[in-house]
Amino acid sequence: MEMAQLGLFLLLGLLTGVMAGFFGIGGGMVIVPTLLLAGYSYDGAVGISVVQMACSSVVGSWSNFKKGLLDWKVGIYVGLGGLIGASFSGLILSVVPHKVLLGIFIAITIYSFWRFLFIKPSSQVSFKTLEPNSKDKGILIGIGVLTGIFAISLGIGGGVLMVSMLSYYFGLSPKQSVPLGLFFVVFSSFSGVLSLMQQDFLGPANLQGGVIVGIGSILGVMGGVRLMPLVSNAWHRRCLLGVYALSILVSIYKLF
Secondary structure, eight states: OOHHHHHHHHHHHHHHHHHHHHHOOOSHHHHHHHHHHTTOOHHHHHHHHHHHHHHHHHHHHHHHHHTTOOOHHHHHHHHHHHHHHHTTHHHHHHHSOHHHHHHHHHHHHHHHHHHHHHSOGGGSBSOOOOOOOHHHHHHHHHHHHHHHHHHHHHTSOSHHHHHHHHHHHHOBOHHHHHHHHHHHHHHHHHHHHHHHHHTTOSOHHHHHHHHHHHHHHHHHHHHHHHHGGGSOHHHHHHHHHHHHHHHHHHHHHHHO
16 A cells, blocks of 8 residues: 555544544545545445444444443444344445445435434433333334444444434434444444455455554544534534535535
8 A cells, every 4th residue: 555545544534533533423424425536436435434433433432431421221222223234234235236325325414414404402402311211222223223224335334324313313412412323333333344244345455444544533533532522512513514514515426
């Protein structure tokens, strides 16, 4: 790997790591469109993105747990659902055309953007203790399964969709949903890596690229976790909407 490419991958990882810690997303919303613009194949972009997610989500979730920001008793249910759903990602990549997947990527991002845009901040609280009953546990697992099925296939990890759904269904603020979304990515990304390797979508070159991007993201995610509590809920929400909008524009450009 050339030094210029190495530097680019580390810088990309640093940026996506900060976003993972700050927004609870896997980083694929940035990595996949960026690598597609750089000339990588869709399979390669997704593979590199998923490996990076595994690195940043573990470090970010551990940092959130130490800071008391992660409610793992809730996160474990969406995580288990993601573990199941993401195991189908390699199969989906093998049978669904790339243009269709990119179109789904755009649709999911627009959907998440729309949900966040019209969620009333007054309907959310800065911190809400959630004690899930049997019905809630089923909903959390179901959300994890459905998100995991499509998220890893699209290379987005699922945290971005998870955050909006947790905010909508359980009234959690985005800042409280972020650690749960990132914890979900731990399960979905590791399951996705195994599925992609089984279907031969993650070769040595992309695995190496993903590890390098992941190293950069480890440094970035710790900064993102520290930065999130310093920002108001209103500004955090505005920044997240900006990320959605930018990803939609770049993805639409690449689709056509």
